[in-house]
Amino acid sequence: MLLKVPQTHLKILALSGHDKAGFCFIEKDSAFIPTTPFNLSTKDGILAFKNAIAEHSVPDIIASDLHPDLASSKIAHDMAKALGIKHIGIRHHHAHIAAVMAEHAASAPVLGFALDGLGLGENNELWGGELLKVEKGTYKRLGRLKPFRLPGSDKGTKEIWRIAAAFLYDKLGKKEGLPPLFETALKKHINTPLTSSCGRLFDLALALSGAPNLGIFERQASNPEPLKNGFIINENSGLIEADLTPALLHIYGDKTNAAGYFHGTLAAALFSMAAKAREATDITTIALSGGCFLNKVLKTELSALLTAANFTVLTPSRLPPSDEAVPFGIADIVRRQNS
Numbered sequence: 235m236l237l238k239v240p241q242t243h244l245k246i247l248a249l250s251g252h253d254k255a256g257f258c259f260i261e262k263d264s265a266f267i268p269t270t271p272f273n274l275s276t277k278d279g280i281l282a283f284k285n286a287i288a289e290h291s292v293p294d295i296i297a298s299d300l301h302p303d304l305a306s307s308k309i310a311h312d313m314a315k316a317l318g319i320k321h322i323g324i325r326h327h328h329a330h331i332a333a334v335m336a337e338h339a340a341s342a343p344v345l346g347f348a349l350d351g352l353g354l355g356e357n358n359e360l361w362g363g364e365l366l367k368v369e370k371g372t373y374k375r376l377g378r379l380k381p382f383r384l385p386g387s388d389k390g391t392k393e394i395w396r397i398a399a400a401f402l403y404d405k406l407g408k409k410e411g412l413p414p415l416f417e418t419a420l421k422k423h424i425n426t427p428l429t430s431s432c433g434r435l436f437d438l439a440l441a442l443s444g445a446p447n448l449g450i451f452e453r454q455a456s457n458p459e460p461l462k463n464g465f466i467i468n469e470n471s472g473l474i475e476a477d478l479t480p481a482l483l484h485i486y487g488d489k490t491n492a493a494g495y496f497h498g499t500l501a502a503a504l505f506s507m508a509a510k511a512r513e514a515t516d517i518t519t520i521a522l523s524g525g526c527f528l529n530k531v532l533k534t535e536l537s538a539l540l541t542a543a544n545f546t547v548l549t550p551s552r553l554p555p556s557d558e559a560v561p562f563g564i565a566d567i568v569r570r571q572n573s
Contacts, residue, residue: 237265237552237562239336244572247293247313248565249306250329251557255283257306258561259290260569265336266290267553267562274305284309297322297568299329299560301354322568326353327364328373329563330523330555335368336566338521338548343369345376345517347504347536350524350556351391351433360384362431362524365474365507367515371570376514377474377507379435381428385419390434397434398441400426402486405479432526435478435500442485443492454493455531460502461495467506474510476503501535508540521548527555 239260246260254271268286273279283306298310300323307323314321331346348364355361356375363379383400384390390397396416402408403420412420419426436448445451464481467474481499485492508520520540527533533549540547553559 235267235269235552237267237337238263239265239566239569240339240573242569242573244295244569245291245293246295246297246565246568247287247290247310248297248324248561248568249287249310250299250304250326250560250564251306252304254557255279255304255306256558256561257283257287258565259287259293260565261291265562265565267558271558274309280305280309287313292317293319295320295322295568295572297324297564299326299354299564300324301326324564324567325355325373326560327355327361327366327524328368329560329567331366331368331373331521331563332371332567332570333553333559333563334521334523334548334550334555336562337551337553340519340521340548342519343367343515343517344519344521344548345508345511345515346521346523347508348524349432349522349526352429352431355430360387360427360429360431362429362433363435364430365511367511367517368521371567375473376511377476378430379432379503380468380470380475380477380479381430382435382438383420383426384429384431384434385416385426387425387427391437394437394441397438401438401442401482405483432500432524436526436529439482439485439492439496442482443489443496445493451493452497452529452531455497457491457494458498458501458531458535459491459494460498464495464499465503465506467503467510474507476507478503497529497531497535501532501539504536505539505543508545509543512545518544519546519548523550523555523559525556
C-alpha cells in the first residue's frame with residue numbers, strides 16, 4: 235500500500251511489532267506499507283521480513299517501537315548498527331495517534347485517544363488507555379483510564395479470571411476460591427503490575443459479566459447506555475483519570491444489560507476526559523486509534539458524543555486502528571521531527 239506524505243529529503247524506515255510485525259518506508263512523498271503482517275517469532279518470518287525490507291533503498295534513519303524486547307526493535311537496532319546510521323525509538327501510543335494525523339494530513343495540534351491492549355509507556359508503565367496531546371512530532375500525556383492490577387502480566391491477558399479476581403480482591407476484599415499462591419501474590423503485590431489498558435478493561439468487564447467472549451459481549455451491547463454515576467473523573471499526578479469502578483461493581487452485582495452499560499459508560503467517561511482536555515488546551519480536534527476502536531459500538535458511541543459537542547473527530551480510513559498502522563505513525567513522527 236502506498237500513502238502520500240509531505241515531501242521529505244530523508245529515506246525513513248520504521249519497524250514495529252512481533253508476531254504481527256510490519257514496516258513503513260518513506261521516500262520523497264510516498265510511504266510504502268506492506269498489507270500482510272510478518273510473524274517474527276519464526277525464522278521464516280524473520281527472513282521474509284528482512285527480504286521485504288531489502289527491496290527498498292538503504293534508509294537514512296531507522297526507527298522502531300521503544301519497547302526493546304520486540305523482535306522488530308532488535309532487528310531495527312541491528313540494522314542501524316550494521317549500516318552505521320541513526321536508530322530512533324518512538325513511543326507506541328504516540329505512533330497510534332500520529333498515524334491517524336498523517337492519514338488526514340493534520341498539522342495542527344490534536345488530542346488523541348490511544349486505546350489498545352498493552353504497550354510500553356513512560357517509566358516502564360503498561361499503557362493502553364491514554365489521552366494524548368500530539369503536535370510537531372511530540373506528545374504529552376494528558377489523561378488515562380485508572381490503572382488496575384494485571385496479575386501474571388502476560389498470563390493475565392490470556393486468563394482473564396485473574397484480572398477479575400484481583401479487582402474483586404482489591405475492591406471488595408473477596409478471597410473465596412482463590413488459589414493460596416495467587417492470594418499471596420495479590421496480598422504481597424508479587425508480579426501484579428498496574429495497567430491503564432482499555433483492552434484489559436474490556437477483559438475485566440467481560441469476566442465480571444459472565445459473557446463467553448468479547449465478540450458476544452460487543453453484540454450484547456445493542457442498547458449502550460451510560461450507567462448513572464457509573465464513573466468518576468479525578469486528577470491524579472496532573473493527569474485526567476477516568477475510574478469505571480462503580481460501573482464494574484454494578485455489572486458484577488447485576489448482569490442485566492451488562493454489555494450495554496459498560497460500553498455506554500466507557501464512552502461517556504472518555505467523552506468527559508476529552509471535554510476536560512479541551513478546556514485545558516482549547517484543542518477541538520481529536521483522533522481515535524488503537525485496537526479497541528475495532529469495537530464498533532465504542533467507536534460509534536464515542537464519536538457521536540464528541541461530534542455532538544463540536545469536536546472534529548479523526549478516525550483511520552485506509553489503515554486499521556490497530557497495530558498495523560503503528561509503523562506508519564512511527565515513520566511520520568520521524569519525518570516531522572526532521573522536517
